[in-house]
Amino acid sequence: MEVRRRGWAINIVAALLVVGAGVVVGVAVFTVMRTNADVALQRNLVSGLALRVQWAVRDIRDARLRVRMVATRPFLADQLAAAPHQADAARNTMNRGLRAFLAMRLSALALYANTGTLYAHVGAFMAHPVVDMPLRGELGTTLLWNEGRGFVLRVALPVYRRRAVVGWVVGDAPLPALGRLLLGARALRSAANIGLCGPAGSRMTCFPNTFDPSQAFARMARSRAGTPLPMSYALAGRTGFVVTRNYLGHQVAAAYRPVADTGLGMVLTMDTAALYAPVYREFTIVLPLIVAVLATALLVLRWQLAPLVAELVASEHSAREAHARLKDTESYVQAVVNSVDEGIATISETGIVETFNPAMARLFGYAPEEVIGHNVSRLMPEPHRSHHDDYLRHYRETGEARVIGTGRELTGRRQDGSEFPIDLRVSEFYLGGKRRFIGTARDAAGRKEAERRMEYVATHDALTDLPGRALIQARIDQLIRRAERSGQLFAVMFADLDHFKDVNDSLGHDQGDRFLRLVARRLQEALRAEDMVGRLSGDEFVILTAALVTPLDAALIADKLLRALSAPYLLGDHTLYCSASIGVALYPQDGRDVDTLLRHSDAAMYQAKRSGRGLYRCYDEAANATSGDEVQLASGLHKALSAGELVLYYRPVRAVGERTVVALETNLRWRHPEQGLLDGDDFLGIAEEAGLAVSLAEWALRQLGSEIARWRDRGLKTPPVYIRLGLRPFRDARLQESFAALLAGRDGYRGSVGVEIHEEDVMDDPRGALEALSGWRRHGVDVMLGDYGAGYSSLPYLKALAFRTVRLDASLTLDDSADAESIEGLTAIIATLHALDIAVVASHVTTPGQYEAMRRWGCDRYAGDLAGPLMRADGCAMCLGEQDAPAAGPGLGEGRSRPSPL
Template sequence: MTRTDERENKIRSIILSVGCICAALGVPLWAVLIVMDIGPVIPSHFYVAFHAAIELFSVVVAACIFIVGWHMLDVSRPRASVLLACGFLAVAMFDAAHLLSSQGMPDFITANSLQKSNLFWLFARVTAVAALLVYVLSPRQVLTSSRPSRYRYLTVTLILIVMVGGLTLFYPRILPSLFAVDTGFTVFGILMELLVVALMLTALLVTWNRTRQKMVQRQPSLMLSVLLMAIGESFFLVNGYGQELNAVVGHVYKALAFIYLYRAVFMDSVRLPVDRLLEAHRAVKSYARQNDELLAHAPDAIVGVNQRGQIVFINHQLEEMFGYHRNELVGAPVEMLLPISTRERHTQLREGYQLSPVGRPMSTTKGLAGRHKDGREIPVDIALGSHEAENGTQVTAFIRDVSDRQRMENEMRHRATHDVLTGLPNRALMQDRLDLAMIHARRYHGGCALLMVDLDNFKEVNDGWGHSMGDRVLVMAAKRITRALREGDSVARFGGDEFVVLVTGRQAPEAVKAIADKIMTPLKNAFIIGPQQFHISASIGIACFPQHAQDAETLLSNADIAMYRAKLMGRSAVCMFDESMGLHQQESQKLRTWLNEAMLERQMQLYYQPQYSVSDGAIVGFEALLRWHHPDLGWISPDVFIPVAEASGLIMPLTDWVLETAAEQIRIWSDLGLPTRISVNVSALHFRQHNVLLATVRKIVQSHGIQPNLLGLEITETALMDESDMVVSTLRQLVALGVHMSIDDFGTGYSSLASLQLFPLHTLKIDGSFMHDLHDNTRSAALVSGLINLAKSLDLEVMAECVETAEQLEILRLSRCDVIQGWLMNPALTGAECTVLLAGTHDVEKLSGD
């Protein structure tokens, strides 16, 4: 509230207080005048002047009430206010006639008389009270048509004034006498006065009741006016001559009543509309200020376009995005923000849109572009909204620069189809290329060949010099293989030290072997990295289409078999597949047999790798890792037996055993007061069998009596996108059960960030391949940071695996990664070792930053 408002409220309170005091004094003053016989208080020769002054004042106030009510600002024009105005026009005229007809005044048209003067007084009082009753009974009835209704009421009022005035002037004896000089008011006069007072009190009660029922707004000035008018009229009931104190007080109260009535009409007809206008003006200013704030701080560029396609407003973000100054754009056609090639088409689309505008959200239309002032194109996403303005439909466009998002998506798409380390195509992309090559070969009776290239003795580099040095050797090997290829051939890295070369076109076996020899030659040369030299070679297996296989999977398998035969031949050799090479399949079959025996003989062991909170170093969970120790062969890598288990279907009972064992460990830790979550990897096969996984998890949770949120399930990105409807249904039921869900190896598959919103997940695990060159490759660091930010925008916890260096940890910490896992903290541990770790401390010094 402003100082002006406070001052006006104070003045309003004072005025109302004065009126209340006058009203309170009226009753005892009236009683005193009845009991006491007070003689004249004003000499007779001055009474005419007093009466004329007080009546003239009342006439002026009544006329002001008419003027204000007639020229009110409220566009809705309440009928009651107009009727009150017309009524008080009649009151002003009758009071003026009463004044001019009073004793001591010159004759007014006809000879003045006491009866003539009193009749004008009576009609003025009756008209006043009738107008007040109409006003309080229908305060907000709206005129059907402003000007005709007003003048209709005014015409009727003037006709009534002329009729009543004519009767009073020329036929004053039409009504009984109201006042006798010797005895005062006659019986008829007293009845008329009582009727007027009763009607005024009725108007007062009606006003109070409608205010109490909130049918009209509270109007204290109006209520005071009616009360003072009733009190004033009651003073005339005290017998006596006009110059006595009762008449003087009655006239004063009448004048006060008119003043408060004028104030009520002024507040209703002038002040309230003005206040509403001021309030609306403040609201408009506030809205404009909020609109300016929104435009200034909106993350997107915003532009408003009128019906003619001209820019009417922009925000600062649009100036920065397109390089124009505000003065260059406002009034210009919006097409200047578009590439030249699309402007004509956009004009047609814009005109069509403005004829039937419909809101359009972001990401509705792909491939949109804007044009910077310097001529370069900007990839954008645009949302549209519209509203009706004075000059037609105005369209508001919200423009988002998606350059960074496109780069991120392109980078992720590239990573989904390319090896992170070498930049070569990965297995998925090579599979696509091989399928296309085989289709082309069938159509044109051609052929193709696959070369499986596996580096010899590469394990010694990793073991002796570390993975970082091994990665550098792999990058150099990939470049050497690429340079050795013919135009049209391609190479992919399948993982580890294994590469696959696709040779297109039908080739004789000798020609394919010559290509293999050309690849072999540079690989035999020393790999010089700083002061170190590494001598490695390669074993290459060859399988040709259509000679050796009719489908891509078999062709790959046969090339792999030939590569293993090359290794058996003493390494650094090239081997062409033939039908006798069934060793690989036999080995796989043996492995399946051993795997069955291992499950029966409990050769499997479950290890647990701790997962640490980056913020405080506390252990937040473990990942269950399956290990197999064969009594004759020793430790067999999961990379070897897991694919065999998935291919044979043994992964189902194997996973059930892992879930049971993990639940037992959770129960043990819970009983020790160390409740900690264990996450188990689940294959896509579980999700293809509807409700089987859900039933298994529910049974295990109930049978072991563990909290469901202490059991986590991890599903790979590829499995997540496979049979997505069934996956979503199963995931939702598991989450409803309370199980913690994570997406594993994120960034290696084809999922989009938008598709992640469909799945009820808690944690996103960044694939370990992102960690290899994180500390010395700014692009990798930026991509990991982007993945983390985008995951957090989906309200997902972010976990990084395979963290092996302090540099990687620091980058992840700065990127706001939540949880990490890797050899930097702990290798996989037995359950007993983890119990000791949990019981001793939950944090790791490496996470403290010291």
């Protein structure tokens, strides 16, 4: 019995020892497994959070960089600076420019003036954000969220032009990746949660998280029951791991970290109850049998821990995918930077080149690896190279900038040592808490040459390459100032070829143009080096003779010019003779300002013509009185208005390529009872002086209204009909009202009648022309600018007047036989007009060669003999009915003429 009892005791002790050993082993194994789980959990939470923070930081900075790329575009700065003066054109240009940037994953862009005025707006900004969190370290940057749009980064940056802020760019950049980041923790099932919060005073505001994907938390406390929440550590700028209770009171393992220098914090948590629940459950089941099934218990424990390990692996895999997507985003941005035409480089605070895109490499002739890591001063010539480091140091110490934050023209140095002008714009930005600079550059040589060429084209006659009106006036003004100091005489001579129209009529405009070039060459050869000859228009030339001793010197020079011009001209197989009439006005006795000298020399020229042509005449006030013939013509015009002696002719304007009649030009003629059919050029100048120009314009308007009505009664569609006006009727308010009454009194007439004003008339009084232009447009009458390119106007005036259609001067109608410089000047003018959204009409197109060349160079419409001859109303009705111009070389009907200036 004792043995049995001892045996039972031994058995019991052994069983207890086995059970105890099993329990010890089980507890030890459980403790080791839990410790390993804790270590793996902490490592994976910390590394997973670090990757997510890096992803969020790069996503935010990539979005800000995209908006910065918009803010540093030079053409936006130029348009913002121009907007107060040319609001409509600049706003249209800015809207088109901003719309192109939406492709850079921006949902909305807006441009504001310094005053807060909105100039341009594309896309849709987030409205009514639930969370509106300004970011520290990123001035002007706000992180927004609402349930409909998710996360959006709003960036407001200044736009600099010449070191001055000319406006602001505000852009919304969607951050879908940030939303996926916060919701991506769902891969860890319900155990994990990612939170993103920002400071709100002593509290904090949190964005939606994995547990609450559609709810934000405003002004939450940073602690619970006196214990700081993990997010409070992150907002304090600390990084670490802690096991504590979350805002719901659940015990969690949490990794916390600040989101760079943005002021935000991010926390990745896992519920410990969910983490260890499988372990505790299996442990209570296995404990009674642990001695017998220790190995099985270890396998069961391992099997139960496997899902947790799998969850952590899934979390790490998600983080790696996020990192890969971030890399793809970086590659996308780099591809955009590499594909732009502008050179782009980023530079460290000490002047070391960090990035160098292909356009910048082509600009300077260096491979990127030859520049990256070196001081940017190697791209500069002396003495700028030696002083660059001192300039950067001075800027860091004082903030005084000559280049940074502005755009200006500088000199660059290529790898081969050659120097060239560049347009450079430098801005500073912060990345990773460090100041850096981004510079955009483009070769300015082409722009400067284009500006020089445009200036030359604007001041010189395209046909003869002589100075135009603007340059002539500037030279006279210079001679006046010089004469005021020295007391020397100088003369202004106005030369007009006699019967030049006969050359055009008999030999054609091509030979006429050659003849004008020969005349220009003879005038230049006959003058001294200090003298100057220019062409006003047609066959009118102005000669300036400086440093005269006596008035006789001017007479001798005029006589020399007449003899030079009277020599025979050889034009192919033809020998031509052509005289000229020259008027001379002396400074100071005949005028003390530019306009008076030109006007008096013109008057003297007419005195020469009335004296028999082929002569010169010095200005004589008494002889400048109106001649008897002119008085008779002026008197006859009064009668012609009431006697039905006036008649309107029409010439079609056709669309290039389609040959459709898109407009009609009018030409006023006078059936004089004694002199026969007179062209408008023979009497309209006299009408202007006699005060009859407005009356003639009113007669033409009434006649045009009647003829349009007859055309429409015949079922014809009438294109716009343009009546050319001189400056006086163009500015006449009563005439504007007459036009308005015609348009209002007849259905469908709005848009049927327009007026044409010539460039020369506009530039005689630009301000008055602009005021009159506003009146015409207010009454619904379109205004076309005629004879553009004769050297009168400048590009700013053309922008201010905002014409929709411009008819080129006849001297600009060229073909392929023209010299390269003339063609280059013409194409520059057409390109400039198209850039301003202006339709271009080629005038006096007489040959298929001219038509084909002008079509190829960009003209939208054409007029002249090739488009159709001058026609009376019945002939014009047939033309409108047929809508088919002659193929080549049409006749001129009753004559060929420019549209009549009324």
